[in-house]
Every structure is written in C-alpha cells, then in structure tokens.
Amino acid sequence: MTAAISALERAAQAGFASRFDHGAMGLWSAPGRVNLIGEHTDYNDGFVLPLAIDRRTVVALATRNDRIIRVASSFASETVEVSLDELVPENLDGWSAYPLGVAWALGQFGADLSAVPGFEIYVDSNVPVGAGLSSSAALESAVAVALNDVWGLKLDRLTLARVGQLAENRVVGAPTGIMDQSASLLGRTDAVVFLDCRSLSAEVIPLGLNPAGLELLIIDTRVSHSHATGGYAARRASCEAGAHTMGVPALRDLSVDDLPRAQALLDDETFRRVRHIVTENQRVLDTVQTLRGSGCAAIGALLDASHRSMRDDFEISAPELDLAVVTARAAGAIGARMTGGGFGGAAIALTPTELVPAVQAAVLAAFATHGFATPDLFVVHAADGATHDADGEH
Template identity: 50%
Template structure:
C-alpha cells in the first residue's frame, strides 16, 4: 500500500495532469455506542490517524473516471448522468481496462456520492479521481465511510456546492444505503466528517446534534489499544438488516417511535425472547454511552479508567444480546482484560474486525503480546495492533 502523500503523484501519472486538490477523511473507532444509531440513539466515536485520500480534478465532459492506488487494474470510467442504484453495467464507457463491469466494489462508494449529490439537486461536472489510503479494509474501521466523505468534500469544493458538513453526512449515508445497498446508519460518516483532534464525538442521532468531548488519554497515562483480529468482516448485510428490523419491531410492539424511548421495564414486557435481547442491548448501550460521556466530562471524580467496565459491559451485550461477535472478537476482549486492560469491547459492526482495549500506556505492548499468545494457543491467525489517537475529521490538504 502506498502512502497517502503519494496520491497527487499517482494522479499525475495515471491522469496525465496535476490534480486541483487533495482531500482526506479518517477511519474511526467507536469508543462506545454500537448498533444504536438505527434506533435514534447515542454513540461516541473518535477519528483515527488512518485515512483515505482523494486527489481530484474537473473534466470537460460528463464522465466520472476513478482510479484506486490499491487496485490499479480496476479503473472505472462512468457516465455521470446515468448513475443509478442497482445493476449499473450501463454506466460504463468504452472497453478494456476502463470498463471492467458495473459500479460494484470500492468504486460504488465514490459513484454513490456523486449520485446522491445529483439526486439532491446539486450540479456536478465530470471528474477525475484517484483514491489512496491506509484505513484497513474489512476491519470495522469504516474505510468505506472515509472514502465516501473524502469524495463528498472533494466534489463539494470542486463545484462550489453550498452543502454543510451535517448535510454531507446524510448524503454519504444515502449513497451507502441506496446506491451501494449497505444498511448503515450515520455513525461512521458523522465521525469521519465531524470529529476533531483530541476529542470524542458524542453523537445524538435523533436530534442529529453532536458534542466534542475532550479525550486526552495520554495525560492519564492511558492509551486505547486497537487489536485487529484480522477476521475480515465481509458486510453481513442480511444479519445487520435482521437486527435493524428486530429493533423496529420491538419499538412498534412497545408503541414507541424508536428504542431510544424504551426503558428496561418496557423491554421486559416484550413477549418474544429475541426481541427482548435486541432491545435490551440498545437500551443498555445508550445508557452506557451517556455514562461514559459523563465520566469523560469529569463526573465520577474524572478518572478515565472508570469507563473500562462500561466497555466490557458493552462487549458482553453485543455478544449475548445483539449476537454480532465471533470467537476471535470474544477471545481478544477477554484476553486483553485478563492481561490488565481496564475494559475491552468489539468496535464496528461486528462479525469480525477489531477490539479496543483501555490500557496503561506502559502495559499496551504486553497486553497485545498476551492477546497474540492466546490467539496462537487457539490456532487463530496472529492479530495486529496499534494505538488509537483522536484525530481530525475530513479536510482538504492541498
């Protein structure tokens, strides 16, 4: 994988000219608040230093030409005016390397953003785009949302569109929901576009408002260790959709607009055991987000270590009530806590991907070693790890 700083040079090589600018958007980890956004709930993500970069320049025609540094043989040339959700084979232009098929895979996230902006009434012209980045794909760190958000900012700036960041969040979500066909909420796009360095983003999905909460783990001698289980998380769309539908059904049976309004007493009244489990996760997870935010604001004596048990409780709920973990995630979380982490949980959609662990900085590498040792004992492929640093949201770099 090439460095994100190479995007402009790659653009000059493959497009034969200089890009008009470069835009970056970060991946994210969710500190807490998983699978709550579809129920109008709360979440607390941070942006990562890992990011996607888009180098772009306008064209004189109505074509969208997309090239990926990671998949250089998969260049796409699409008719901008013909982009539509679903089978997009008619969008392609020409033959050979420029027309490998319909808008599928990575290119759909770029094309979907252009489609969503067009559908919202914004005028776009043709664009050449080169994509590069270092957000791991399939690890639950939102590489797809980062790609959408970098593209959205690039198109907004290139064509001087009057679109706010919160509106870009919604358009990027629409691109993923309606064009790509992935039933995501607004968490990932919000983190990528709205997060700021040194802060966690308290996101209220119902009101679509956010609060920047100071998140300085280093001052407390702590770090947030990200353990990538390397269990590639293919988007299990049917499983996600089933859980969303279960939450909607539970809310309807309770006579509520969404599970955001439910209490644990309400949940106990649900006759269906599966609906009770799904709803219980959402209700308790929202409460954990609120409690975590209060601790980070300085409540409970201001000891950041106090969020650790909330992280672990979140993982247990995702494992037992929402049922979106896999053995590697469960082992990583348990092994991290056994090795001295204050708390650990899966982050992202689940079914693979990453675990985060709150650890003392001077114990972080040892915790990672212990997790790796447990993986080896069980015959899992070795995990990797890095430290999550709250980083800036999407912005222009050139």
C-alpha cells in the same frame, strides 16, 4: 499532519498522475473511526460516541471539461468510467460504488448534476478494510468534501454525513446508520463525538487519554465482515420489529424501565436484541457523564458491559473478538470491547501506556495458541475529521 499521512498524500498524487497522465488539482482526506461505545444504536435513533482516528483515506481529484467521471485506486487495477448522465444506483457496483454513490447522492441533496463537471479521482488509504474501522465512511467522506469544494455546493458537515449515509444505503446496499460518516466529518484531536442520531446534534467531548496515561489499542482480528450481508440486516429487522411491538417510533424511545414489559411482549431473541439497544444507549449517556466528571480512566467497566451485551444479547461477536477482549483485560487493559458492526473486525482495549507491549504480546500469544490468524495490533489517536489537505499542480 503526520509523516505517515504526508507519505500517503504523496502516494495519492503519484497514483493519480500515473493513472491519468496529469496532476491532480487538490488532495482531500478523511479518517476512519473507532466507536468508543454505542453499537447498533445509530439506526435506532439513539446515541453513539465515536472518534476519528489517525488512519486516513486520501483522494486526489481533478475536474474534467466533459461529463465523464473516472475513478481509480491503489487497491484495484481497473479504472471505472461512467457519465454523469448515467449516474444512477443501478449502474454502480464494486468498490467504485462508494465514490460514485457519493456523487449521485449529492444530487439528491441539491447538487445540479446536469450543470457540474465530470472529474477524475484516485484513492489511497491506510484505513484497514473489513476491520470495523469504517474504511467505507472514510472514502465517502473524503469524496464528499472534495466534490463539495470543487462543485461549489457549500453543504455543511452534517449534510455531507447524510450524503455518505444515503450512498451507502441506496447504492452500496448496506443498511447502516449515520454514525460513521458523522465521526469522519466531525472528529477532533483527542476528543469523541457525542452524536444524537435522531436530532443529528453533535457535541465534541474531550477524551484526555494522554494526560491519563492511557492508549486506545486496536486489535484487528482480520476476520472480515460485510455490512451488506445478512447478519447486520437481520439485527436491524429485529430492532424494528421490537419497536413496532412496543408501540414506539424507535428503540431510542424505550428506557431500562421498559424492559420488563418488553420481555413480556417479545419473543426471547427479539427481547435480547431490544435489551442490548436500550442498555447500550444508557451506557453511552453514562460514558459521556463519566468522561465529563471523572475522566477516561473511569469508563472501563462500561466498555466491558458493552462487550458482554453485544456477545450475549445482540450476538454479533466472534470467538476471535471474545478472545481479544478477555486476553487484553487479563494482561492489564482497564476495559475492552469489540467495536463496529460485528461478525468480525476489531476490538478496542483501553490500556495504560506502559502496559501496551504486554497486552500486545499476550493477545498475539493467545491467538497463536488457539490457531487463529495473527491479528494486527496498533494504537490509534483521536484525530481531526475530513479536510482539504493541499492544492495540486493541475
């Protein structure tokens, strides 16, 4: 556990005590994630290759003797209160819909919400919000493992990922797949999670950045995005329409060899959406094969191709993201791409360790020249997934 995380835990403990006038019974945390490759493939039953990162959301929690839930956080002044008897999606909104939505969703996966105690929870986090690093899944996953423990549910990690996804889909209203929660719950140090989003089978693949002398540099453009808004939903609708026209359950069932037939049957925009998903799925498989056979230093071209596909076919990039990618590559990164749902957020640049300062300087200068907001640049490392960090003094 790093010093930064320990400081975050102390802040969560102090915040809990300040807000609720007593100590927490325990601390749980879950990481944000970066998707190495495989964008928008998850809700198409495809393949993804995310990694949990060393930025985390910590929750301090204590159960109550009644049916009341109270949630508070370091990033909101209000404390939201609701009874377990009124815990339905229609009653939940704002940031508290994430933790409260998880509690509701656990009921959909077998928790008897008429028999569990209420609770108080305080949230603190150093996962950037709106950067495409899945601050929402970090929050959902931390709450899920905490309630799984204190309610004695004994649900496995893949089920908890489905709980988080249901909360985000049904309560928050964002039509996301299961990748983010899976990465946050299943991640391992210096490894990526190879997830089949149809079967939900997951395999941990060693990444090996340190032995290769490489770092994963995050370039947060500070252009905020929201999955609950139209761009994400429109892409999903295009994918579903394309699959329907092609006569398959999901775009996962198409291969690159099917693209000529798709082009003949689909309008240009839908075809390009389909082409991104089909080729991106193949790039995930190729990246896994390359990591196993040649190591992480050989995946740069696949990252570059992924970004071009998202920019040109799926049309989810932004001028800031394109500038970050082009500039990082010119300054020495061996591969770069936007990551996350798109329309803002962050890019990743796989960069030789000794060139990280030069890439950072080049990106900062390019953004200043173009009049863009100053981006936030930092290196992340692949980290372990959600954990019970400590018992409290409740």
